[in-house]
Amino acid sequence: MVAVSEFAGTMATTACPFCGTGCSVLLEDAAAYPLVSDPVGRGALCLRGWSAGELLHSPLRVTHTMVRSRGDPLRPASAEATLLSVADRITAIRERHGGGSVGILASARITYEESRLLRDLARCIGTPHLDSFQRLGCGPSACASLASIEKAEHILVVGADLAARHPQVARRVLEAHERGASVRFLGSRCAQHASLVGGYLACLPGGEVPAALASEEDDLVLWSSDLALHGQAGPALRGFGSRRAVFLPDYVNQRGLLDAGAYPRPDGWSAWEMLMRAAAGELKALLVFADDPFEFFPALAARAFAALELVVVTDAVATRTTHAADVVLPGALLAEKGGTLIGVDGRPRTIEPVASASDSVGEGKVARRLLELLDGSCTELPGAAAFVLGPDGPAPDAPTARFPVIAALDTSTLWNEHALVRATVTARREAWGFSADFPSGFVGLGAADAMTLKVRTGGMVRIESDAGSLALPARVDPHIQDGTVGIPMSCWERAGSALGALALDPCLRIPVFRPRAVRVGRA
Numbered sequence: 001m002v003a004v005s006e007f008a009g010t011m012a013t014t015a016c017p018f019c020g021t022g023c024s025v026l027l028e029d030a031a032a033y034p035l036v037s038d039p040v041g042r043g044a045l046c047l048r049g050w051s052a053g054e055l056l057h058s059p060l061r062v063t064h065t066m067v068r069s070r071g072d073p074l075r076p077a078s079a080e081a082t083l084l085s086v087a088d089r090i091t092a093i094r095e096r097h098g099g100g101s102v103g104i105l106a107s108a109r110i111t112y113e114e115s116r117l118l119r120d121l122a123r124c125i126g127t128p129h130l131d132s133f134q135r136l137g138c139g140p141s142a143c144a145s146l147a148s149i150e151k152a153e154h155i156l157v158v159g160a161d162l163a164a165r166h167p168q169v170a171r172r173v174l175e176a177h178e179r180g181a182s183v184r185f186l187g188s189r190c191a192q193h194a195s196l197v198g199g200y201l202a203c204l205p206g207g208e209v210p211a212a213l214a215s216e217e218d219d220l221v222l223w224s225s226d227l228a229l230h231g232q233a234g235p236a237l238r239g240f241g242s243r244r245a246v247f248l249p250d251y252v253n254q255r256g257l258l259d260a261g262a263y264p265r266p267d268g269w270s271a272w273e274m275l276m277r278a279a280a281g282e283l284k285a286l287l288v289f290a291d292d293p294f295e296f297f298p299a300l301a302a303r304a305f306a307a308l309e310l311v312v313v314t315d316a317v318a319t320r321t322t323h324a325a326d327v328v329l330p331g332a333l334l335a336e337k338g339g340t341l342i343g344v345d346g347r348p349r350t351i352e353p354v355a356s357a358s359d360s361v362g363e364g365k366v367a368r369r370l371l372e373l374l375d376g377s378c379t380e381l382p383g384a385a386a387f388v389l390g391p392d393g394p395a396p397d398a399p400t401a402r403f404p405v406i407a408a409l410d411t412s413t414l415w416n417e418h419a420l421v422r423a424t425v426t427a428r429r430e431a432w433g434f435s436a437d438f439p440s441g442f443v444g445l446g447a448a449d450a451m452t453l454k455v456r457t458g459g460m461v462r463i464e465s466d467a468g469s470l471a472l473p474a475r476v477d478p479h480i481q482d483g484t485v486g487i488p489m490s491c492w493e494r495a496g497s498a499l500g501a502l503a504l505d506p507c508l509r510i511p512v513f514r515p516r517a518v519r520v521g522r523a
Contacts, residue, residue, distance in 0.1 A: 012354030015341055016041075017055065017109065017334045017420060018048040018427075020249025021146070021168045025049055027354055028221050028334060029055045038428060040146065046167040048415065051426035055333055056355055060318045066328040067497075074328060082327055083366070089310050090125065093284045101125025103274040103283050106262040107290035107363070108134040108251035109316075109420070110331075111339025112348070114364040115253075115260030115299040118289060121367050124374050125486075128268030129283070131509075132291050135263060135271070138224020138254045138507050139237050140387045144220065145345035147381035152220035152244075154182045154277055158236075159208040159226040163192040164412040166248050169222065173197075186211055187226070188408060189486065191478045196292045202481055205214040205515035206396025207407030209235040209389045221245040226411045231514050234392035234507035249344060250414060251445070252334065256342035270509040278304035285310040287370075289363045292330050292419050294320035297511070314366045330361035337362060393505035396515035399483065404515035407463060407499060410444050410486030417490055434488065437475075441494065444477040444486030445520070453522055460523035465516045467500025471523040485520060487513065 013035065016023040023041035026465055028035040032053035035041035046261060055061075065082050065390045066074035102125050106118045122130040149155065149172040162170035170193055177183045182200035185191045187208055194200035203211045207340045209232050221243055227236045255264065264270050269277055274286055275293055277283040279300060288310055293301040298320065305324045306309050313325040316336075324329045334341075335355045399406060415421050416431035434442075443463060445455065455474045462471045463485060472491070478503055480486050487495045496502030496513050505512045 003311055013381070014335045014354045015252060015349065015351050016045070016052055017252055018052070018415075019166060020108075020251055020254050020344060021166055022341075023049055023168060023253040025052045027053050027056075030054055040168060044168070044171070047430055048421065048427045051424035053337070054424040054426060055167045055317070055420060056335065058317060060326060060423040062322060062328060062330045064330065064489045068326060070326070079329065083373065086310075086312055086327060087370060090285060090370075090374065093309060094125060095292065100128065101282075101284040102127045103129040103269065103278070103286045105140070105271055105286065105293065106130065106132040106257060106290045108132065108249075108254040108257055109290040109334070109336060110363045111253065111351070112256040112260050112336075112342060113339045114289070114367065115257055115366055117261040118369040119261045119301045121287075121371055121434055123375075124371055127267035129274055130268065131263055131264045131271040132257055132269045133273065133286040133293055133296065134251045134254060134291060134496070134509050135257050135508075136250070137228035137233065137508070138247070138258060139389065140258060141237050141241060141245075141247055143345050144244050146172060146246065148220055148244065148246065148499055149176055149222075152176060152181055154219045155184070156212060156215060156221050156223055157183070157185045157191065158212045159187040160222060160224040160248060161189065161191050161226070161412040161503070162222075165414060169248060173222070176468050176504075186215075188406075188484055189319060189410070189412070190481065190483055192479065200499045202294055204396075205406050205484060206230050206232060208232065213239045217225065219244055222248060224248040227252050228508060228510065229409055229411060229512055230396065231393035231503065231505050231512040232396075233505055233510070234389060237389060237507070246344065253341045255344070255346060256340070259342050259346075259386060259393070264509065267386070269468050272504060272511040274510075275300045275304040278308050281307055284308060286312070288321060288325070289312040289367065290315050290317075294324065295417050295419070296489060299493055313450040314363050314417070316361075317419050319422075319492040329366050331366075332362040337364065342410065368411055377481070390506040390509065393512060394503055394514050395509055397517035398516055403465060403519050404483070405449075405518050405520050406484045406515050407465070407487060407495070407501065407518045408484060408515045409492060409513040410480075410488050411489065413488040415487070434490075438473055441472055441488060441491035442475040443495075444471040444480045444488070444490075445474050446480040446484070447476055447478055449520070450474065450476045453523060455518065461520055462523040463495070463501040463518050463520050464497065464502075465518045467516075468498045470495060470498040485518070
């Protein structure tokens, strides 16, 4: 429970808890303000940043420890008694099935130090299975700073919707254009700012990296997880590694996950593989720290959680994952903890708590207490090995006469169902229109394609590949290139499974939506 009285009426600076751009916010009670002195935000915040203070008083805050027996509702319990019980159950599961029967999901919403604690916890338990769904798209790479945008003469933005995903970066890019820099956007989706700079290079989904590497005049490349989520992580990391590039992390401490070693060992399972193995009965217990596998993979997560013997979730806000857990422990927001975050360029940043929480909450405290209780009962594994890129993933489809359209993820919807966005009012209202108008999902169509099909927004269309088909309402989107369709992130699992697009990329060991050749017709 947040103890607002200690900080009531005071103003204090902390990190914005949303994307990885690295803005600072000034909090006063439940209000957030920008800082003119902040070198990243420079006196401005995006809509998500303005909502940061609302998280402290959100009705979705998890404020009590809760437990349940399977089939029963969650009920309040003592935090210490619950942790003692969890430690006993982990020990029993390990004795019956081995340390590898336990998995741990970390998060980019926790500090570097807390991620290190989770790595230590995994070693103590004896499990190589440590990962996070918030590692999506982020790989080991050298990265230039955001300040490099201000000096670049040629900028190429590859497959990134800056307006939706990284507004502060979009602001810098537009300023660079105003001072005379050459700015071009390259991708299968026409970015909102492309019309302002007059430079848009269209390509099919999955073709962004080859097109970018063919351009030699650009001295700075900006890219994000859009490429990795379409299975192009390997070509991007290897191709851009020799060029001046900035990878734009999606989440606040996404780089910190990798630096802390919160990724699976070579013999361990990735986050997606953990759910698959759990659903198959091979994983018996899952400890979740501020991650939400239900966000993008609700059907698989439901099957996995139903098969697991023990699911323990520590989080500051209620999610579908906390609702499905056997044990829920209150986590803490970044504003309530101290520690280190890793910035876009790999530099550490220290944060201090600016709001107080009860002594029993916090992902780090839960991990540390479990380490104390399990000390001596588990065998340690070797420390984390360096993250090594695997082979490239499956190649994207090309259009054919039978299937002339390419279906790909619309990653501009990345934040729509995020746990922190759902726990606010200000940020949630931006995404609410999608949920209200299309509760079962939608497919994005370009304007010309919609006219050809004689379909308006809300009309049903069927998308068919050589693997299967599904029907969804259409949403006409002027940013979608004709000859392609956009699948929102909320339909990633459903559409990906139906079309044969959902796959595991061996390069980063993350789930991806492989661009598929499809045909589209009225349903």
